[in-house]
Amino acid sequence: MTGLEDLYREIVLDHYRNPRNKGEINTPTAVRVEGFNPLCGDEIVVTLDLNPDGTLNIKIDGRGCSISQSSASLMSETIKGSQIKEARNKVTTFKNMMTIHENSLESSDDNETSFDIESLGELAALQGVVKFPVRIKCATLAWNTLLEGLDDLEKD
Amino acid sequence: MTGLEDLYREIVLDHYRNPRNKGEINTPTAVRVEGFNPLCGDEIVVTLDLNPDGTLNIKIDGRGCSISQSSASLMSETIKGSQIKEARNKVTTFKNMMTIHENSLESSDDNETSFDIESLGELAALQGVVKFPVRIKCATLAWNTLLEGLDDLEKD
Amino acid sequence: MADQGLTLKLDVAKVKSDFPIFSKSKYPKLVYLDSAATSQKPRSVIDSMSSYYETTHANVHRGVYSLAEDATRAFEDARIQSGRFVNAEHPSREIVFTKNATEAFNLLSNSLSVHYLKPGDSVVLTLMEHHANVVPWLMLKERLGINLKFMDIDQNGELILDDIDELLRDSKLLSLTMTSNVLGTVPPFKFLVEKAHEYGLLTILDAAQFAPHKKIDVIDIDADFLIFTGHKIFGPTGIGVLYGKQDLLESMPPFLGGGEMIRDVKIDGFTPNEIPWKFEAGTPPIAEAVGLKAGIEYLESLDYEAISEHETALLKYMIDSLQDTFAQDIAIHGPRNIEKRSGLVSFSLNEIHPHDIAQVLDEYSVCVRAGHHCAKPLMRHLCVSATTRASISCYNDFSDIDALIDGLKVVTKMFK
């Protein structure tokens, strides 16, 4: 069962069962973005706000599979307290981790991507997902939603 | 070369090389019908008229493959001097001969067809065509054109 | 090829052994419960296509030489076989080969939109249609301004027939599945076609899920059009079948344009060919037709009653086992009455997402489908984003169901 254990690491299941930073931020300055994967019905609601010191506050809501929901929860932990720029870097790093497989399919087509696995901390637990191509969209849903939220935040 | 010799009987080749009743009837009462198979470019022009005694006069023009042209020539020989009704019967008989193969493909689908090969005379030389399904349309072109002509003749 | 004997019981071990994948795939004990997505292929089908390419291949219809005639014969024989399969009156003229069932629906929605359907006309569908029978009509709604009406379903996943007269009255077309690919429901299609005809509607039946399990008789049903897809009835990918009544097909304009479907082309216009070729543009799926014929022959070599008896027993066993094992944790969608369903069971297990279920089952080589099954309107109606679906075919046996149940036990343990 190695492949499966790799996908469903204890940390992942724990975040799925006990999502962190659950809920929505209701401050008037908060931005709210919904992410939806109609193909499998995964839903993520990200609300973001800036703390007075310029760091991010984040809450997560939604429903869906263990991968989409735990990825969102893990993301919220990593992002909380980051600067916007830092958060963007983390999104890039995470998405790079998730696209390795896709690139290997099409190796000579795109440029090499690399990522600093160290910097991901607990998030590295999601690395097993890359072996399961259909689940990559589940894992990245929260992150793409976050990106939209960051854009909105900077637009305001 | 049995199959081929069956298709290109001497009579067939002779009618191809020396078409009988060639030309067009120019009497004012004559009807003129064109038959065309755009798939292979076979062209037949049938002109028909009724003799005072109610028998048919016929001329044939056109160009195309040996089968379409010889079939037209052979047809003109058989039809010339027939009554309209008789001519229609001959068309039916000939077309039945030509559809045997198609029916055998779809045997339980259509009713049995039969024909009186004796009554066909020289035309029986075209029997070999049924073994060559793509050529059946060549052989029947003149006959279908004739049918239209008979319709026109009776309409007038 | 399976025995053509008169045995009424299906020799499932023999049937399974006819399908190479169960011995040749890299998964030692493959439990394939996804035949509603696509069926596996018996050896006879695979071999028929190899043999076609090895001995007979040529382009069809226009070739004068014998090889091309042989290929044409093989192709047209497959058409006749497909026509007989649905009991068409004119097998050689009423069967159009498409690339899949979906293209057949698009062919109809496009061709019928030229002379038959007008802006404001209503097309009646049901809430349990596959996207293949929804999206083409939505596109036509957008392009032409037709109305779509959806027949509703009840708690049991059965069509609500109460307002059927109102739905059909003043409508132009009823397009309906013969078996829901999500619920397994087999609606009273014959009754509905009759009703629709009373109101003067044309009728289309989607037999994609019905064809692998039960005998189709278009004359008895009196369907105007009927559609199925090769890869679900033991045939290859790349071929679908549209049956249409001869006079209707004749009256309809072509859909795709190109070679084969024309009689003549000038630089300012063209004349279409006769049916059925009028609807087949370009080089058709020749080897696929040969494979489809072998698939139909395989299916017909088994006994429909034996298949049905076996499959009903499997379905019953699956439903009973699921209910016994997971009790109130499981919700089984679709008709309670097993007589009203066919081929598959969709369920929701706790709040566990179907993707997680399917993923864990895969670890035990149990293949089930997780998702919306290309039936989003129905998913919305059921208020689920996805379901898990286990579907069966004649090659499945009771141990396959046991493997499913064992796997599901692990699933429930894993996700709290």
Next chain:
Amino acid sequence: MADQGLTLKLDVAKVKSDFPIFSKSKYPKLVYLDSAATSQKPRSVIDSMSSYYETTHANVHRGVYSLAEDATRAFEDARIQSGRFVNAEHPSREIVFTKNATEAFNLLSNSLSVHYLKPGDSVVLTLMEHHANVVPWLMLKERLGINLKFMDIDQNGELILDDIDELLRDSKLLSLTMTSNVLGTVPPFKFLVEKAHEYGLLTILDAAQFAPHKKIDVIDIDADFLIFTGHKIFGPTGIGVLYGKQDLLESMPPFLGGGEMIRDVKIDGFTPNEIPWKFEAGTPPIAEAVGLKAGIEYLESLDYEAISEHETALLKYMIDSLQDTFAQDIAIHGPRNIEKRSGLVSFSLNEIHPHDIAQVLDEYSVCVRAGHHCAKPLMRHLCVSATTRASISCYNDFSDIDALIDGLKVVTKMFK
């Protein structure tokens, strides 16, 4: 599979032996000179599909289980292979699988008619297009009221380029074959694409006849769209390929509607999927994609230069032999200059109808095509109702040409 060595000469005997039909068909010495209609298949292609069905078959894209992932991988790998075959910049996104080349043209004519082509707009074709690149535009002319302009050809069957600026100016689209399937002419397509771009036209290239013989490079040509068909490049029937530049494909609406091509469906509308799937409705030709990949691999395992050298030698030998043997009795259509033609020779022999020629040749198992070759506008232009066409592939050898000539001698004797 053929050797991947660096030999520049084609080992034709070896190549021929890779194609089972030459030893397995019921015709003892098959002389197959109809590869322009469809190519024969090497063992590797036939086996790749059997093996796919025996070990890997599942429906693609939505399956979570490993078998479905394997099938999806096999299918998407074939896409990437097809993309690389034409040197696409983004192989995984710029290749759409259709059922044949003809569907690809219909996809374009339909999809481009929504936002791009408007009533009164002009589409430029040539007089030597296959019906697949004529009829879809004629249908659009009828439906939308576009104009068609046809580039003329000269005595040699080459495009007349004198009035090219006038033709292209104020037109919206140029759609052009890279090799005429009747004349063998290879027009200066790169020049024409460049010219067309100067005037802001979109360009479509029909590579159906070009692909089996010469390397395609869409980046070098800068084609906006390019189309070829599987069964002519050693692949199976049932699959065609549309290449389109990523941004263009993204901006275009879908063609067929159904499963796979959608992101979401509600009862009152739908959202299309990403490219390339947006254009692939329903279950795609999965095994066919696997076979196509094997076909491309086979072609690429040979050396393009070696193929070209061999085929040019064959063509030259055929033309010379025809002329030497039949002198003024034969008219060979198409370019005199062998550098300007590829793959085939069409001819008229006396007044003998091509059907009769092909029929007699068949007696010697020589397979040639007789007819209009789905190019009626060109036939009208040439003032012939049909021609006889002998087309070649890498598996043909000089003895095939000798058999053709011998057969033709019988023909001329037979018909006076």
